[in-house]
Amino acid sequence: MTDAKTEDWFGRHTHRWQDWSLPDLVAAKSGTRVSLVVPARNEAATVGDVVSRVREALVDTVALLDEIVVIDSDSTDDTFAVAADAGAVVHRAADIRPDLGSTPGKGEAMWKSLFVTHGDLLVFMDADLVDWDTHFVPGLLGPLLTDPAVELVKGFYERPLLPAGEGTVDPGSGDGGGDPGGLEGGRVTELLARPLIALHFPELAGLLQPLAGEWAVRRSLFAGLSVPTGYAVELAALVDTVRAKGMDAIAQVDLGRRAHRHQALRDLGAMATQILAAAQRRTAETPVEPVVESLALRQYLLQDGAPTPRTRLVDVAERPPVAGLPEAVA
Ligand SMILES: O=c1ccn([C@@H]2O[C@H](COP(=O)(O)OP(=O)(O)O[C@H]3O[C@H](CO)[C@@H](O)[C@H](O)[C@H]3O)[C@@H](O)[C@H]2O)c(=O)[nH]1
Numbered sequence: 001m002t003d004a005k006t007e008d009w010f011g012r013h014t015h016r017w018q019d020w021s022l023p024d025l026v027a028a029k030s031g032t033r034v035s036l037v038v039p040a041r042n043e044a045a046t047v048g049d050v051v052s053r054v055r056e057a058l059v060d061t062v063a064l065l066d067e068i069v070v071i072d073s074d075s076t077d078d079t080f081a082v083a084a085d086a087g088a089v090v091h092r093a094a095d096i097r098p099d100l101g102s103t104p105g106k107g108e109a110m111w112k113s114l115f116v117t118h119g120d121l122l123v124f125m126d127a128d129l130v131d132w133d134t135h136f137v138p139g140l141l142g143p144l145l146t147d148p149a150v151e152l153v154k155g156f157y158e159r160p161l162l163p164a165g166e167g168t169v170d171p172g173s174g175d176g177g178g179d180p181g182g183l184e185g186g187r188v189t190e191l192l193a194r195p196l197i198a199l200h201f202p203e204l205a206g207l208l209q210p211l212a213g214e215w216a217v218r219r220s221l222f223a224g225l226s227v228p229t230g231y232a233v234e235l236a237a238l239v240d241t242v243r244a245k246g247m248d249a250i251a252q253v254d255l256g257r258r259a260h261r262h263q264a265l266r267d268l269g270a271m272a273t274q275i276l277a278a279a280q281r282r283t284a285e286t287p288v289e290p291v292v293e294s295l296a297l298r299q300y301l302l303q304d305g306a307p308t309p310r311t312r313l314v315d316v317a318e319r320p321p322v323a324g325l326p327e328a329v330a
């Protein structure tokens with residue numbers, strides 16, 4: 001896509017959450033069912049706040065959401081109980097369609113959500129948010145409820161790196177032209193996703209936060225997509241949507257500001273591996289056989305002054321489109 005096309009798309013499909021009022025969205029919703037899906041792995045500290053604030057604002061006070069569903073992704077803490085106490089319907093990912101097996105990962109939890117939710121529209125939100133507001137949900141729904149041509153909506157926001165102590169990383173000085181409080185995106189966004197987009201998927205260059213965990217999609221679209229089981233679910237959904245439907249099926253909405261729990265750099269290396277694997281599958285001229293399900297990522301730690309290798313197996317499997325699967329056998 002040329003710069004002019006990117007600018008044109010950006011101008012027509014970039015919105016602010018304030019562009020729609022709640023009463024207008026509730027009226028536009030009419031008979032459309034809307035599910036909020038929160039994938040959560042060991043988020044007992046924050047998932048209760050996410051669920052209860054959304055429930056009070058968008059279920060109890062205004063009827064925008066029909067259900068709030070937390071998919072507990074193999075948590076070993078109290079995520080399940082905390083989310084249920086806060087008013088969510090909670091499912092363990094591994095308990096959903098056990099005949100299809102179970103794989104760890106965020107994408108797996110989102111894919112499994114298709115079997116237990118009822119919404120025509122699905123809104124995804126991370127469970128580890130610490131600086132956010134309930135307007136995220138109506139903001140993401142605005143384009144879907146008011147423009148039938150739009151099928152997938154990404155959120156974008158100012159993304160401050162939290163001070164050390166609140167997150168797991170040192171925010172650094174911002175030297176070298178960086179602005180820790182600016183529109184920098186996350187570390188994987190800047191160091192991997194944007195370069196990948198520049199190289200292989202330039203039509204997505206107008207997206208401010210291609211990896212945002214806050215996004216919304218029509219069920220009919222998501223059920224037709226192949227879903228990476230890990231963190232590549234976001235990039236894969238964008239690439240596959242633009243290929244199947246074109247850029248006019250995608251919109252983005254400014255949600256203001258968002259902060260979350262930061263992962264350690266080594267863990268982001270695993271995330272980056274998953275995203276790179278999904279991108280490679282989508283750029284290979286002929287499908288690579290056999291399909292690789294996991295990759296060995298060798299990283300190095302300093303132990304007793306000596307570099308010590310640590311190899312982790314990174315899951316890069318993908319789930320097939322739910323739309324093509326047989327019903328569960330009763
Ligand atoms: O195996 C997992 C890992 C994570 N999560 C949940 O997924 C959400 C996001 O996970 P997190 O580890 O906080 O991801 P980030 O480091 O914030 O990654 C960003 O970038 C990823 C790559 O695109 C997106 O998938 C994320 O949503 C987005 O927040 C949280 O609610 C997690 O609890 C799971 O459900 N299962």
Ligand SMILES: O=C(O)[C@H](O)COP(=O)(O)O
Pocket residue numbers: 159161185186187188189190211212261262263268
């Ligand atoms: O979205 C990203 O790029 C990763 O999740 C990392 O985000 P962070 O740098 O804000 O932790």
